[in-house]
Amino acid sequence: MVENAPRKSPVPVWAYVVGALVLLLCLCGVAGVIGFVALRDKAEHGASATGTPGGGDPAVPxxxxxxxxxxxxxxxxxxxxxxxxxxxxxxxxxxxxxxxxxxxxxxxxxxxxxxxxxxxxxxxxxxxxxxxxxxxxxxxxxxxxxxxxxxxxxxxxxxxxxxxxxxxxxxxxxxxxxxxxxxxxxxxxxxxxxxxRINAGPEPGAPCAGGTTETGPLK
Structure with missing residues (x-):
């Protein structure tokens, strides 16, 4: 007489719910990191009220x-x-x-x-x-x-x-x-x-600080 193999217990519904929540949290974390990096890069490259360097249509030089x-x-x-x-x-x-x-x-x-x-x-x-x-x-x-x-x-x-x-x-x-x-x-x-702004200068990356604020002759 051949014994029947033991039947596997079905995966409980709560396990699927937990797995979906973990995946959702991971995706939100990745999106948050990408957004933070984008905002940081925008700040570091001098965004201004008059537009970012090379603004307008990015496809147009x-x-x-x-x-x-x-x-x-x-x-x-x-x-x-x-x-x-x-x-x-x-x-x-x-x-x-x-x-x-x-x-x-x-x-x-x-x-x-x-x-x-x-x-x-x-x-x-x-x-x-x-x-x-x-x-x-x-x-x-x-x-x-x-x-x-x-x-x-x-x-x-x-x-x-x-x-x-x-x-x-x-x-x-x-x-x-x-x-x-x-x-x-x-x-x-x-x-x-x-x-x-920034784009037209022939010395990219050159500073705007470190020069002078004097408007008269330099001593």
Whole structure:
């Protein structure tokens, strides 16, 4: 007589429930880690109110984004000289300048709002590091200047200053690029900053700290 094999006990329902909960918790943990890393990377790369570097459509190169902004002038960025010279020896065909020979000390550009004009040669060095420089006509009223400073203050790779003799209300510079507009509310300012900030500089990773905040002659 052949004995029947012992029947296996069915897996209780609670075991399936526990297994599903464990799997769900694991998936939530992985998603949390991915989200944390993404947010950390965004913070480390200097996200700002005016957009992240290379913002806009990620499928469109930043150069094409700039080219698509009406009024942007390009000055052959790769052909601009990058030599260090004495501040008073640097001359520029554009006003404000967009690149070329510059001082060996840069103007700090950590979202720095200057109330006095900057030496061109130091501001150009900041552009080389990837900064965007917002220059404005000194006769703008306080409310207009405040709108500009709100775009700049606290945002790395940005600086702002008055510019005597400016032929527009606002002029925005990156290395090799310039946009002049007649209103502080012009949306092209933000579009320019979004595309050019950090990206346009020929020295990626160069700092905005460690230069100077002095606006007069250096001793």
């Amino acid at each position: 930043w150069q094409e984004q700039l080219a698509g902004i009406s009024g942007v002038q390009a000055y052959t960025p790769g052909a601009l000289s990058r030599k260090h010279v004495a501040e008073d020896a640097a001359t520029y065909p554009q006003s404000p300048p967009v690149g070329g020979d510059h001082a060996d000390v840069w103007q700090n550009c950590q979202g720095t709002v200057y109330s006095a004009p900057l030496p061109n040669a130091r501001a150009v060095h900041s552009l080389e590091h990837g900064a965007v420089w917002i220059a404005y006509r000194p006769d703008l009223d306080a409310a207009q200047v405040k709108k500009l400073s709100d775009r700049v203050a606290g945002h790395d790779y940005m600086l702002m200053s008055p510019y005597p003799g400016l032929d527009a209300a606002v002029s925005v510079q990156a290395w090799g690029y310039q946009l002049k507009v007649d209103s502080v509310d012009d949306p092209r300012i933000d579009a320019f900053v979004t595309a050019a």
